[in-house]
Amino acid sequence: MTVKLYDNDSHQKEFSAVVKSCEEQNGKYAVVLDKTAFFPEGGGQACDIGTLNGISVLDVQIKDGIIYHYTDEVIPVGQAVTGVIDWKRRFRNMQNHSGEHIVSGIVHSLYGYDNVGFHLGEKEVTLDFNGELTREQLLRVERIANEAVYKNARFTAVYPEKSELNNMTYRSKLELTENVRIVTVEGYDACACCAPHVSFASEIGIIKILDFFKMRGGVRVFLKCGTDALEDYNEKYDNVLSVSNLLSVKQNEIAEATDRLLLKMSEQRIQSAALKKRLIDSMARLFKAESNITAVFEDGLDMHELQLFSDRLFRLYGGIRGVFTGSENGYTFAICGEEKELNGFFAAFKQRLSIKGGGRNGMVQGTAEVSKDDILSVFNTYTK
Numbered sequence: 391m392t393v394k395l396y397d398n399d400s401h402q403k404e405f406s407a408v409v410k411s412c413e414e415q416n417g418k419y420a421v422v423l424d425k426t427a428f429f430p431e432g433g434g435q436a437c438d439i440g441t442l443n444g445i446s447v448l449d450v451q452i453k454d455g456i457i458y459h460y461t462d463e464v465i466p467v468g469q470a471v472t473g474v475i476d477w478k479r480r481f482r483n484m485q486n487h488s489g490e491h492i493v494s495g496i497v498h499s500l501y502g503y504d505n506v507g508f509h510l511g512e513k514e515v516t517l518d519f520n521g522e523l524t525r526e527q528l529l530r531v532e533r534i535a536n537e538a539v540y541k542n543a544r545f546t547a548v549y550p551e552k553s554e555l556n557n558m559t560y561r562s563k564l565e566l567t568e569n570v571r572i573v574t575v576e577g578y579d580a581c582a583c584c585a586p587h588v589s590f591a592s593e594i595g596i597i598k599i600l601d602f603f604k605m606r607g608g609v610r611v612f613l614k615c616g617t618d619a620l621e622d623y624n625e626k627y628d629n630v631l632s633v634s635n636l637l638s639v640k641q642n643e644i645a646e647a648t649d650r651l652l653l654k655m656s657e658q659r660i661q662s663a664a665l666k667k668r669l670i671d672s673m674a675r676l677f678k679a680e681s682n683i684t685a686v687f688e689d690g691l692d693m694h695e696l697q698l699f700s701d702r703l704f705r706l707y708g709g710i711r712g713v714f715t716g717s718e719n720g721y722t723f724a725i726c727g728e729e730k731e732l733n734g735f736f737a738a739f740k741q742r743l744s745i746k747g748g749g750r751n752g753m754v755q756g757t758a759e760v761s762k763d764d765i766l767s768v769f770n771t772y773t774k
């Protein structure tokens with residue numbers, strides 16, 4: 391069994407130990423020490439990383455009470471080593487995990503829901519509760535959680551005797567009977583947990599609930615604490631500042647200004663659509679139908695406009711009327727005609743060229759990865 395130094399001192403950044411074994415596993419070396427401050431992956435939290443005598447520790451896992459430190463280099467058995475924890479990563483994990491305990495404890499206390507899923511990833515923290523929560527309820531939880539930070543609630547971690555454990559009230563996702571470590575946040579929570587935590591809530595800094603959504607009768611909550619929350623705020627501040635500068639309004643007025651802009655854009659789209667419809671109608675009336683089957687090429691039309699143009703040509707002149715937009719790399723098209731005649735033409739069109747599309751009721755549309763000359767060759771030579 392490896393002695394877990396992080397159990398007694400979560401703030402220990404450096405330690406001395408002796409190598410008990412070093413075995414190659416899948417191209418890496420699994421190093422076992424007599425004691426370690428490296429926290430292995432577990433309880434929804436990623437492992438610590440760092441160095442042993444300057445050699446990078448890439449991963450840390452625990453199996454049957456033995457903690458394995460995975461390195462790229464051999465470290466001889468019996469060698470004394472100095473382990474150094476990547477403190478920035480460790481403290482970030484401690485801030486987020488400790489903040490999660492406070493939030494989960496408050497949710498359980500106020501609403502009776504259990505945390506049934508926790509993941510502390512590289513970029514986000516998620517909490518799954520087995521009951522639904524509203525935004526207003528989560529804002530209340532967030533406010534109380536930050537009050538715990540202001541009050542500097544104390545964190546303690548102990549291994550109670552079995553008799554003592556049986557008389558304790560605490561949260562746990564699993565039925566545990568021995569070697570149960572209870573992490574207590576004074577006045578807010580008690581939970582079975584194997585991970586390192588802060589000593590006092592003030593180390594967490596801000597606790598911020600970012601988002602949530604309903605899931606399988608419960609709710610998934612997205613959370614960030616401490617440094618992560620600050621970085622998230624700064625990133626969003628930069629975005630808000632950019633938008634406020636673009637809109638020439640104060641930062642707290644961007645939502646209202648965006649609504650006004652969207653309304654104006656909607657009105658302009660309606661006006662633009664009306665003008666395009668009038669333009670297409672004029673273009674159709676000026677068109678000279680020199681044959682019963684024609685292909686018209688116009689730049690900058692979307693599918694709705696292609697359909698509108700081809701339909702207008704058909705209604706004015708009959709026959710089969712195709713409208714294409716694009717380049718020699720490919721075209722988008724709409725073709726109108728009497729349904730029976732159009733179906734025959736389109737079958738021949740698809741047979742001769744690389745065409746994707748279809749339709750019904752006298753209109754087909756799609757894409758053609760061919761040249762303009764190829765398209766015209768079909769239109770100009772088609773016979774029933």
